[in-house]
Amino acid sequence: xxxxxxxxxxxxxxxxxxxxxxxxxxxxxxxxxxxxxxxxxxxxxxxxxxxxxxxxxxxxxxxxxxxxxxxxxxxxxxxxxxxxxxxxxxxxxxxxxxxxxxxxxxxxxxxxxxxxxxxxxxxxxxxxxxxxxxxxxxxxxxxxxxxxxxxxxxxxxxxxxxxxxxxxxxxxxxxxxxxxxxxxxxxxxxxxxxxxxxxxxxxxxxxxxxxxxxxxxxxxxxxxxxxxxxxxxxxxxxxxxxxxxxxxxxxxxxxxxxxxxxxxxxxxxxxxxxxxxxxxxxxxxxxxxxxxxxxxxxxxxxxxxxxxxxxxxxxxxxxxxxxxxxxxxxxxxxxxxxxxxxxxxxxxxxxxxxxxxxxxxxxxxxxxxxxxxxxxxxxxxxxxxxxxxxxxxxxxxxxxxxxxxxxxxxxxxxxxxxxxxxxxxxxxxxxxxxxxxxxxxxxxxxx
Amino acid sequence: xxxxxxxxxxxxxxxxxxxxxxxxxxxxxxxxxxxxxxxxxxxxxxxxxxxxxxxxxxxxxxxxxxxxxxxxxxxxxxxxxxxxxxxxxxxxxxxxxxxxxxxxxxxxxxxxxxxxxxxxxxxxxxxxxxxxxxxxxxxxxxxxxxxxxxxxxxxxxxxxxxxxxxxxxxxxxxxxxxxxxxxxxxxxxxxxxxxxxxxxxxxxxxxxxxxxxxxxxxxxxxxxxxxxxxxxxxxxxxxxxxxxxxxxxxxxx
Numbered sequence: 001x002x003x004x005x006x007x008x009x010x011x012x013x014x015x016x017x018x019x020x021x022x023x024x025x026x027x028x029x030x031x032x033x034x035x036x037x038x039x040x041x042x043x044x045x046x047x048x049x050x051x052x053x054x055x056x057x058x059x060x061x062x063x064x065x066x067x068x069x070x071x072x073x074x075x076x077x078x079x080x081x082x083x084x085x086x087x088x089x090x091x092x093x094x095x096x097x098x099x100x101x102x103x104x105x106x107x108x109x110x111x112x113x114x115x116x117x118x119x120x121x122x123x124x125x126x127x128x129x130x131x132x133x134x135x136x137x138x139x140x141x142x143x144x145x146x147x148x149x150x151x152x153x154x155x156x157x158x159x160x161x162x163x164x165x166x167x168x169x170x171x172x173x174x175x176x177x178x179x180x181x182x183x184x185x186x187x188x189x190x191x192x193x194x195x196x197x198x199x200x201x202x203x204x205x206x207x208x209x210x211x212x213x214x215x216x217x218x219x220x221x222x223x224x225x226x227x228x229x230x231x232x233x234x235x236x237x238x239x240x241x242x243x244x245x246x247x248x249x250x251x252x253x254x255x256x257x258x259x260x261x262x263x264x265x266x267x268x269x270x271x272x273x274x275x276x277x278x279x280x281x282x283x284x285x286x287x288x289x290x291x292x293x294x295x296x297x298x299x300x301x302x303x304x305x306x307x308x309x310x311x312x313x314x315x316x317x318x319x320x321x322x323x324x325x326x327x328x329x330x331x332x333x334x335x336x337x338x339x340x341x342x343x344x345x346x347x348x349x350x351x352x353x354x355x356x357x358x359x360x361x362x363x364x365x366x367x368x369x370x371x372x373x374x375x376x377x378x379x380x381x382x383x384x385x386x387x388x389x390x391x392x393x394x395x396x397x398x399x400x401x402x403x404x405x406x407x408x409x410x411x412x413x414x415x416x417x418x419x420x421x422x423x424x425x426x427x428x429x430x431x432x433x434x435x436x437x438x439x440x441x442x443x444x445x446x447x
Numbered sequence: 448x449x450x451x452x453x454x455x456x457x458x459x460x461x462x463x464x465x466x467x468x469x470x471x472x473x474x475x476x477x478x479x480x481x482x483x484x485x486x487x488x489x490x491x492x493x494x495x496x497x498x499x500x501x502x503x504x505x506x507x508x509x510x511x512x513x514x515x516x517x518x519x520x521x522x523x524x525x526x527x528x529x530x531x532x533x534x535x536x537x538x539x540x541x542x543x544x545x546x547x548x549x550x551x552x553x554x555x556x557x558x559x560x561x562x563x564x565x566x567x568x569x570x571x572x573x574x575x576x577x578x579x580x581x582x583x584x585x586x587x588x589x590x591x592x593x594x595x596x597x598x599x600x601x602x603x604x605x606x607x608x609x610x611x612x613x614x615x616x617x618x619x620x621x622x623x624x625x626x627x628x629x630x631x632x633x634x635x636x637x638x639x640x641x642x643x644x645x646x647x648x649x650x651x652x653x654x655x656x657x658x659x660x661x662x663x664x665x666x667x668x669x670x671x672x673x674x675x676x677x678x679x680x681x682x683x684x685x686x687x688x689x690x691x692x693x694x695x696x697x698x699x700x
Contacts, residue, residue, distance in 0.1 A: 392498060397535045398545075400495050401605065402523035402552035411548065415539030415588070 014067050015045055018191050018223075019158055030126065031133045034159070037141050041156035048150040057149075060335040060367040061306045065275050066249050071191035071221045073158065074103040079110075081184070086110060089182065089213060093428035096178040096209065097122060099163055103183055104192025104222070106163060115175075119168035120206075122177055125197055126161040136164060139229050140197050143255040149279055152253040155193045155225040162195035162224075165208065169201035169231070176207040176426065183248065185218035196226045200234035200262075207237040209429060213272070214245040221249040228255065230262035232286060237265045239424060243272040243436060246303075250276035258318075260286025267424060268295035268324075269433060270305045271440055277306040287317035295324040296420040298440050299332030299364075306335040309353075313346040316376075322353040325420050327413055327441070328364035338383065339371040346376045353383040358416050360390070360409070413441045448473045448510060448644040449613055455504035455669075456486075456493050463489040465669035466505065471613070471662075474641040478655055478680060479648045481666035482688040487648045488532060490666070491617040494646075495529040496522050509613060523549075524556030526612030530602035530619050537589035545589050546571065546608060553609050574607040578634045596627035603634035614638070615646045620654040632657030652684040665691050 019042065029035050050067060051058040079102040086100065099122050100110040106124050113122050128136055144152050167173055181194065200206060212222060222244065230236060244250050250273040258264060270276055282291050297305045311320050326334045338353045357366045370383035390412055398408035417437050424430040451469040455462065463486045471477050481487050493500050494507065496519035507514040509525055517525065537545065551561045562570070571585060578600045590598050599619055606614050616635070620628055635645060635658050647658060655663070655677060663679040664671045665688070672691055673679065683691075 391535075394535050394537060396495075396497050396519060397531065397537070398549075399519040400497075400523055400529050400531075401545075401549035401609070402520050402556070403545075403548050404520050404552070405518070407548060407552075408520075411540055411545070412537070415537060418539035418541075 013070060014050055015154070017070055017072050018154055018193070019045070030129050033133060033137055034129055034140075037145065038157050038159055041141075041145070041153045041159075044148075044153040045150055045157050048148060048153065051150060057308065057337075061277060061304060065304075066221070069189050069219070069221070069249070071189045074105070074186065074190045074192055076105075079103070079107055079184070081107070081110060081182075083110060085215075089180070091428050091432040094176075094178070094209075094426070094432070096176045097173075098178045098180060100180045100182065101163075101194055103186070103190065104181070104194045105161060117171065117173060119171045120173045121164065121166045123164050124161055125164045125195060128164045136197060139199055139227060141227070143257050143281070143283060144225055144227050144253060147281065149253055151223050151251045151277075152225050152255075152279075155195055155223055155253065158193050159195050160193075162197070165196065165198040165206075167200050167204040167206050170203045171201070172205040173207070176209050176429075178209040178211065181210075181212045181222065181224070183212075183214040183218060183220050183222065183244065185216055186220065189219050189221070191221040191223060193223045193225075196224070197229075198226065198236075199229045200231060200236055202231045203233040204231070205235040208239070210238065210240045212242045212244050212250060214248060217245045217247050219247040220245070221251070223251040225253045226255065228257065228264070230256070230258045230264060230289075232260045233262060234259070235263040237425070239267045239269075239429060241269045241271070241433065241436075242276065242278075243269075244276070246272065246274055248273045250278075252278045254278070254280050256280070256282045256291070258282065258284050258286075258289040258291060261288045262286075263290045265292045266294070267420070268293070268297075268307070269437075270295065270297035270299075270307070271436060273305075274302060275304045277308070279308045280310070282309075282311040282320065284313060284315050284318045287315055289318045291318070291320040293320070293322045293324075294420055294423060296417050296437070297324070297326045297334055298437065299326070299328050299334050300440075300443060301330035301332065304333045304335070307337070308335075309338040311340045311351065313340070313342045313349040313351060313376075316346050317348045318346070319350040320352075322355075323420070324355045325417065326355075326357040326366060327360065327417065328357060328366055329360040329443075331361075331363045333364070334366040334368075336366070336368040336385075337371070338369070340373070340381065340383070342372075342374045342376045342379055342381065344375045347378045349376060349379040349381065351379070351381045355385040356416075357385075357387045358389070358413065359387060360413070410438070410441050414438060448475070449646070450508040450511075451505070453505035454490075454493070454507065455502065456489060457501045457503055458489065458499060462503070463669050464493065467666070467670055469664065469671060471644045471646060473644060474639070475661040476639065476645040476647065476658060477662045477664060478660040479646060479664050479666055479671075480650070480652075480680065480683060483650070485666045486669040487650075487666055488617055489669075491529060491532075491615050491646075491648050494522075494615055495519055495527065520552065523609075523611075524553055528606050528609055528611035528614045530599075530606055530614065530616040532617040532619070532621065534590050534598040534602055536591045536593075538591050540589050542587055542589050543571070543585045546585075546605065549605070550608055570608065574604055577607060577637050578604050579630050580604055595622045596624065599623055600627065600630055600634070603631050607634060607638060610638075610643075612642065613644050613646070615648065617648045618650060619647075620649055620651065628654065629657060652680045655680045667692055
């Protein structure tokens with residue numbers, strides 16, 4: 001009994017700590033409807049508690065490193081950062097509408113949103129909730145509120161602000177919208193829980209680049225939740241680049257709802273953070289929708305990277321492609337869980353999942369688990385996972401051409417990653433990511 | 448140029464080369480012929496430094512310098528080039544990127560500066576033309592989706608670009624149709640010069656119709672049993688390898 005009490009106690013700290021100002025925020029009412037959502041999320045958090053590795057969804061990713069830390073929300077204070085500080089962080093040559101969040105809060109004077117075309121909005125979610133709650137209540141927390149992911153519930157319970165991105169029906173926003181999450185060090189470990197809602201109206205199109213990065217190597221936690229709503233025929237290109245501090249913890253819950261004929265292309269790059277977990281949840285509400293989820297992750301010493309995909313084909317005639325690759329080195333660990341569920345009646349579903357991993361050291365590890373659950377007839381579904389090493393014959397071929405072993409290994413890793421990176425557009429983004437991956441691989445191949 | 452003395456090498460404890468001697472002068476083309484399993488490819492791989500081959504005796508010198516100790520990439524930088532019998536595919540590795548890295552590594556070792564983008568492109572175009580290879584090859588991943596003939600021509604193309612002192616062609620003729628064979632031969636002949644030597648490892652005499660060798664050696668059971676001029680190749684074509692083996696046994700008896 002006493003053992004249970006002593007292990008359970010520090011775990012509960014996490015909930016209390018994170019919600020400390022969350023409950024304070026609950027006192028600061030947003031709207032009655034939102035306040036209720038937060039209250040019920042809080043109850044859910046208390047009911048669920050912190051998951052243990054006995055639960056399937058957390059079996060390979062122990063939360064111990066996270067629960068050993070005490071995080072508290074960032075105090076509300078103005079950032080002293082200037083535009084000059086951002087220069088080194090923006091992607092060279094990348095022309096974008098930019099929303100900059102520092103420690104989870106939108107900072108208007110660092111953002112560039114004045115050139116958005118009429119009909120496109122990138123603004124504070126809280127402001128929208130206060131001004132026109134009806135415009136978002138139909139979507140906010142609809143999909144994310146359904147599941148039992150405790151960190152998503154924590155995000156909702158502590159919801160203070162984030163972004164609303166919306167594009168009116170028929171409008172194509174040509175320049176990408178970049179959402180830059182910047183974390184700067186604080187006196188004590190802090191947690192930010194940004195909450196974003198993105199709604200693309202019927203036939204609307206947009207490209208969103210979502211980045212997570214930090215100044216220096218602070219210890220902090222990001223727990224972000226995104227809800228993406230694609231109305232009929234809408235199209236979204238979504239590039240997610242996580243290069244957080246090597247001491248950071250990163251959690252993302254992404255909830256995507258796709259209506260008839262909509263198209264989503266998401267590319268996830270997990271390069272940073274000491275410990276990261278990303279849940280990608282996809283639901284189709286109409287036929288002929290198409291979803292592509294791709295990803296590349298790198299994990300080295302003491303790093304853990306975890307991707308959980310949950311794609312549910314609940315309606316017929318939809319396609320989904322899940323393509324993830326990982327490079328593990330040193331004592332890096334990765335977890336990949338790809339679930340595709342094809343419900344009864346979802347005929348003509350076309351779903352394929354692949355996960356390929358390259359292990360560069362003996363102590364690197366990956367747990368990969370594809371799950372295809374098919375309850376419909378007349379579907380095309382497949383999955384494949386591989387875990388391999390660098391082929392010595394291939395290495396010899398490169399070396400026989402005068403290329404050093406180190407350079408050869410790097411070249412092969414980049415080649416392996418290239419299949420994912422090459423899909424990145426626009427070009428400055430692709431170059432930036434290739435450079436990021438390349439510099440990470442410098443360390444990777446130094447063993 | 449190349450001096451091999453008493454070379455012995457084993458694979459997984461099985462002795463393949465049993466005291467091989469070979470002297471190749473500067474500017475010369477030598478053909479190594481022999482039946483299957485005689486050790487031809489082993490010789491090529493030992494020269495290039497492939498792992499899995501244990502050298503148990505003898506020495507190899509390239510221009511008087513030891514070639515056995517250096518790593519494969521060091522050998523390449525000293526001027527050795529191996530054209531693979533089975534070129535490997537490098538998915539995701541762009542040909543231009545790969546070739547530039549290889550050329551710059553070799554140039555650096557020769558004390559030359561890195562090549563600039565414009566000169567590099569010009570050089571590649573020029574060499575591609577010799578081998579009748581399409582420009583589009585440069586944008587593709589190395590050897591991925593190449594036909595057998597394209598892979599072999601790509602090997603010779605790489606050789607032309609790297610300008611080695613000693614080129615070892617490991618059964619480059621195998622699996623080539625007559626047109627591809629001619630192109631490969633043109634590529635090799637274009638590279639012949641007084642300060643460059645070539646070792647052709649081949650099973651058939653056919654290649655030697657297009658690349659005329661200075662010397663022909665017959666490798667049997669890990670040793671060179673007979674050497675001669677190009678007419679030896681014709682004799683082999685006519686009589687087969689059994690003749691030399693029988694001859695050898697006769698001499699031994």
